[in-house]
Amino acid sequence: MAGASFDLYRLLVEEVREARRARRELSNVFMTLNLAGVGALGFLASGESTLNPALFAWCAFALALTCVIWRTSNSYYILLLAAKYKAIYSLEEQLGITALRDEYAAIQQKRTAMKWFSLERALPILFIIGYAVFFAVQAGADFSGVWDGAQDVFADILRRLNLR
Numbered sequence: 461m462a463g464a465s466f467d468l469y470r471l472l473v474e475e476v477r478e479a480r481r482a483r484r485e486l487s488n489v490f491m492t493l494n495l496a497g498v499g500a501l502g503f504l505a506s507g508e509s510t511l512n513p514a515l516f517a518w519c520a521f522a523l524a525l526t527c528v529i530w531r532t533s534n535s536y537y538i539l540l541l542a543a544k545y546k547a548i549y550s551l552e553e554q555l556g557i558t559a560l561r562d563e564y565a566a567i568q569q570k571r572t573a574m575k576w577f578s579l580e581r582a583l584p585i586l587f588i589i590g591y592a593v594f595f596a597v598q599a600g601a602d603f604s605g606v607w608d609g610a611q612d613v614f615a616d617i618l619r620r621l622n623l624r
Contacts, residue, residue, distance in 0.1 A: 469551045473560070476544050483537040487580060490530040494587050497523040501591070505598050513598075520595045527584040534580055
């Protein structure tokens with residue numbers, strides 16, 4: 461029985477590796493799509509193009525939707541990997557080994573802080589914000605009040621920290 465459990469353990473570890481590779485490849489595809497989209501929006505906004513502004517709006521919307529799909533895909537892979545690790549940990553208990561669980565425990569404190577600042581989580585949101593700002597600028601929005609307010613907030617923070 462232990463032989464079959466160990467074979468299953470190895471299979472699950474390999475599946476985790478494949479799922480992580482697939483997640484990385486998918487992120488690369490979405491990154492490529494967004495970088496191409498930024499280039500296309502830049503071309504449409506350059507003035508050298510006589511394309512309809514509605515096309516520009518649809519492109520920005522489509523790219524933002526692509527980012528939502530990107531973020532959803534990231535979430536799916538996080539859930540998939542969590543389920544696989546749960547199964548691995550269960551098998552580790554049966555086998556009397558805890559290699560992956562010990563590794564996870566060793567990095568847990570650092571991982572908690574890092575996961576909120578990972579590019580994988582941040583980039584879809586940053587691209588959406590970028591598309592929204594780019595579209596607003598192209599539509600003629602005036603950001604001077606926002607800029608002045610942001611400067612006031614940062615100046616207040618610096619004063620409170622006695623840095624200014």
